[in-house]
Amino acid sequence: MAEHTATAAGTAPAPPPAAPPGEAATTSRRRPDGEWFRRNGVYLGLVALVLVNLAITPNFASTGSLRLQMVQVAPIIVVSLGMAMVIGTGGIDLSVGAVMAMTAAVIPLYIGYGTLGAIAVGLIAGVLSGALAGSVVARIGVQPIIATLAIMVGLRGLANIVGGQIKSIRDPGFRELGSGDLFGVPWVVLVAIVVAVLVWVLMSRTTFGRQLMAIGGNARASQLAGLPVKRVLTTVYVLSGLLAALAGVLLVGRNQASDPATLGRLVELTAITAVVVGGTPLTGGQVRVLGTVAGALLMQLITYTLVAQDITNSVAQMVQAVIVVLAVYAQVGTRKRRRSRA
Amino acid sequence: MSHPLTTTPGRPPGRPHDGPLLTVSGVTKSFAGVHALRGVDFTLEPGSVHALVGENGAGKSTFIKVLTGVHAADAGEVRFLGDPVAFSRPADAQDAGISTIYQEINLVPLLTVAQNIYLGREPRRFGLVDTRALNRQAAELVQRLGIEVDVRAELGSLGLGVQQMVALARAVSIDARVVIMDEPTSSLEVREVETLFGVARTLAASGVGLVFVSHRLDELWALCDTVTVLRDGRAVHTGPMADLERVKLVALMLGREVSDVRAEGTTDFGASHAQGDAPLLSVSGVDVPNRLRGVGLTARPGEVVGLGGLLGSGRSETLKAIYGDLTTTAADVEVGGTKVKAGSVSRSLRAGIALLSEDRKAEGIVPDMSVRDNIALAVLPKMARGGMVSDARIDALVDTFMRRLQIKASSPRQKVRELSGGNQQKVLIARWLATEPRVFLLDEPTRGIDVGAKREVQGLIDELADQGLAVVLVSSEMDELVEGSDRVVVLHDGAVSGELDGDRLTSAELLRVLAGGIPDEHPTGPPPGPGTGANAVGTHPTTPGGDHRG
Incomplete structure (x- = not known):
């Protein structure tokens, strides 16, 4: 306790706040420290980047430009929200890109059953993949990174075999999903918004969400408290697979084509980036839904800003790398300080 | 004890020194205006095992941190072997000859006992670690200390008690004149504690001064010859251990009258309970x-x-x-x-x-979750309807238990890791009581x-x-x-x-x-x-x- 206060005195030589003596408990809320930055840095970054673009990028605020940004980022948001839940349990899901490819591979095969039928089959593929990952992680106890790495590699191969060459999809339903809108809001964006709201409710209002975060915070304690640890873990990976498949569906609609070889490639890394930048700790125990959405938007906007300034995508990637390092640094820094207080 | 207990090559087993090893006078330390230490005096003699006792918050940890260079004192003086010292970091204190052993063992579980003892100071040959010399020196050291352990065993495979003794052996091998033991026994068993005490006595007999912190009162009389009681940052009592009655010690720690404590006993248990007949x-x-x-x-x-x-x-x-x-x-x-x-x-x-x-x-605890969520953890399904949690029900439950168990937290939303050990324990008891x-x-x-x-x-x-x-x-x-x-x-x-x-x-x-x-x-x-x-x-x-x- 005493040292906790000492850190406060060391970093902020301002007069001591009017907390009761000896109660170091409220310290973490007193000052904008690493923890505060980890939680809110993404919003700051987003606002700053919007302001910069308003100033320097012509036509940034035009409807067409905004629409394009939103449509591009929507599938990323959907995948990232699934990833955020997995990371909230202290795990990771590297298979999401492969799941998207698998979904894209099966859609042309089942397009004869109609748009909804093909979508349903695509989503089922994601659920099955998630169930496999979840079972291997929860019941056999394989480390998430290994289990989902295996699925990432294997499923991409399977998707190539099943789907084969790039196929264009001439289905009015998919065309509407990809380029249509409702009251001016693209369907793709609407789907992402609905998913975000549902995940937010799931995380903050339900037993499942609380249990998920408890398991991420201390799995052993959760097990001893009688929580259905295996069931929750399995469900989380199923949800991640489902959302990845949904993102695959959105992308197929937008591209009007299915290309299992390239679709969703490296998306897992983009999603992890969005989650981490959004302030969800990689160690688990928390899921920041709004932060994840903002994280995806921020990464999208960084690329857009640089490309709009005629800076190549390769440089944009390097800038993204810097952002990731900063976000992780904020997390590690917070944890170190916390440890030194203990 | 004819053997020198220190094995650092080329260093004498401690400079000869008459008088106290440590003389602390008037040390004061405050954090953000809160006094943690107020003019503490403390003297450690060679060969003495000095108990440092007090409730949590009495200033024990701060005091140890001042001695070992984690904190700098605001006022007052620390003399080590007669010279004023102000260590700026723990490594300096350790180099000077003040070693600290913590409750939670700070060693590497995947290395062997010998590697842990000489970590960072391995004997070398042709620029590489001389494993044979390492194991031999370590074996000699543990044998002199009376610890029965295979120095080639991986530390993590050993019991906690043995690990604690390896930590002690490491402290000794660094040529320590003062060894501070901060609750070394809290995870040890009776028999392990005895062995640890044996090692500690061996050390004391060789002229090392030990500072011993423990929550287990029995141990103080078993090991220590002198005691200093801290309360609210002040040294309220210093004297020979044997002269201090147990109730008197508790009274000093709590700041109560001896008569009160005697009436209540030293634990807070009452008489036996009314019991039913059939086993539950x-x-x-x-x-x-x-x-x-x-x-x-x-x-x-x-x-x-x-x-x-x-x-x-x-x-x-x-x-x-x-x-x-x-x-x-x-x-x-x-x-x-x-x-x-x-x-x-x-x-x-x-x-x-x-x-x-x-x-x-x-x-037990889920450290980053709130007091409230920790208490409700085991009963979440009962607090929900159709999978949606009812915050009103949880709040009512949490409020009841926080009052009943007098859990001290700034609010139910405070993170559990920020609470004291005692309050964390009460949160866990509340969690279980909520399951009725x-x-x-x-x-x-x-x-x-x-x-x-x-x-x-x-x-x-x-x-x-x-x-x-x-x-x-x-x-x-x-x-x-x-x-x-x-x-x-x-x-x-x-x-x-x-x-x-x-x-x-x-x-x-x-x-x-x-x-x-x-x-x-x-x-x-x-x-x-x-x-x-x-x-x-x-x-x-x-x-x-x-x-x-x-």
């Missing part, structure tokens, strides 16, 4: 391979049954088996006459069994919490029993077990070896049963002379995975 919990024939052999016990409503035993006797395992957390090959557990199917925590919980586990950090248990299994409920919280928890155990719960209590503290229990079942080597109740339930009797024929050695007796260290009971390395505490 009935356990028999619990078998766990290599751990438990046919363990059985019963507890009636309103009865506190103590579970005694030494390291590896199977106390924690028994509780975990009853709770369904341990895979058993055979087990018969009944609550209120209804059989509980073994091997499922959630079934046991539904049957009304709750387990407060020993390891608060690893198996009929049988409450308590594994070391007062370990590592300050005296005030300890008494509150002890009082609460009584209260729960009075309300008709059947309580099974595991405690390494003799007083707690004897005064807190109506009956004590003693385990030895995974089987029940005896039972004490009524007039036979005394510390002396319990010790005799625990010792199992070894002539009794009362822990509150006078400290044995320095020579006895060599006779310390050796602690044998346990097999991998077998280091679960009894």
Whole structure:
């Protein structure tokens, strides 16, 4: 306790706040420290980047430009929200890109059953993949990174075999999903918004969400408290697979084509980036839904800003790398300080 | 002791020095306006084992941190070997000859004992680590200290007690003149503690000064010759250990009158409880391979049954088996006459069994969650309708328990990791009480919490029993077990070896049963002379995975 206060005195030589003596408990809320930055840095970054673009990028605020940004980022948001839940349990899901490819591979095969039928089959593929990952992680106890790495590699191969060459999809339903809108809001964006709201409710209002975060915070304690640890873990990976498949569906609609070889490639890394930048700790125990959405938007906007300034995508990637390092640094820094207080 | 205890090549075993090793005068330290230390005076003589006691928040940790260079004092002076010193970091203090051993062992589990002892100071040959010399030096060192351990064994495969002694050996090998032991025994068993004390005495006999911090009061008289009591940042008493009565010490720590404490006893347990006739919990024939052999016990409503035993006797395992957390090959557990199917925590919980586990950090709290969410953790489904949690219901529940157990937190939303150990323990007790248990299994409920919280928890155990719960209590503290229990079942080597109740339930009797024929050695007796260290009971390395505490 005493040292906790000492850190406060060391970093902020301002007069001591009017907390009761000896109660170091409220310290973490007193000052904008690493923890505060980890939680809110993404919003700051987003606002700053919007302001910069308003100033320097012509036509940034035009409807067409905004629409394009939103449509591009929507599938990323959907995948990232699934990833955020997995990371909230202290795990990771590297298979999401492969799941998207698998979904894209099966859609042309089942397009004869109609748009909804093909979508349903695509989503089922994601659920099955998630169930496999979840079972291997929860019941056999394989480390998430290994289990989902295996699925990432294997499923991409399977998707190539099943789907084969790039196929264009001439289905009015998919065309509407990809380029249509409702009251001016693209369907793709609407789907992402609905998913975000549902995940937010799931995380903050339900037993499942609380249990998920408890398991991420201390799995052993959760097990001893009688929580259905295996069931929750399995469900989380199923949800991640489902959302990845949904993102695959959105992308197929937008591209009007299915290309299992390239679709969703490296998306897992983009999603992890969005989650981490959004302030969800990689160690688990928390899921920041709004932060994840903002994280995806921020990464999208960084690329857009640089490309709009005629800076190549390769440089944009390097800038993204810097952002990731900063976000992780904020997390590690917070944890170190916390440890030194203990 | 003819051997020098230090083995750092090329360094003499300590500069000769007359007078105190450490002289601290008027040390003051405050954090953000809050005084942690107010003019503390302290003197450590060579060959002395000096107890430093006080409640949590009394300033012990801050004081140690000032000595070891973690904090700089605001005012006052620290003299080491006669010279004023102001270490700016712990490594400087260590180089000068002040070593610190912490409650949580700061060693590398995957390295061997020898590698840990000489970590960073390995003997070299042709620029590479000379493993043979390393092992030889380490073996010599542990032998001189009377520690029975294979120095080539991986540290993580050894029991906690042995690990703690390796930490001590490391401290010694650094040529320490002063060794500060900050609650080194809190995770050790009786027998391990004896061995550790043997090593400590050997050290003291060679002229090293030791500062010893412990929550276990018995140990102070067993080991220390001098005591300093801190309260609210002041040294309120310094004097010979043997002259200080136990009640007087507690009174000094709490700042109460001796008469008050005497009236209440040193633990906060009341008389025995009203008990029903039929057992509420009935356990028999619990078998766990290599751990438990046919363990059985019963507890009636309103009865506190103590579970005694030494390291590896199977106390924690028994509780975990009853709770369904341990895979058993055979087990018969009944609550209120209804059989509980073994091997499922959630079934046991539904049957009304709750387990407060020993390891608060690893198996109890979810550190980054709020007090509120920690309390509600086990009853979330009950607090929900259709999977949606009802915050109003949770708040009502949490409010009830925070008041009933007097949990001190700035708000129910405060993160649990920010609370003191005692309050964390109360949060966990609240978590289990929220499940409305009929049988409450308590594994070391007062370990590592300050005296005030300890008494509150002890009082609460009584209260729960009075309300008709059947309580099974595991405690390494003799007083707690004897005064807190109506009956004590003693385990030895995974089987029940005896039972004490009524007039036979005394510390002396319990010790005799625990010792199992070894002539009794009362822990509150006078400290044995320095020579006895060599006779310390050796602690044998346990097999991998077998280091679960009894």
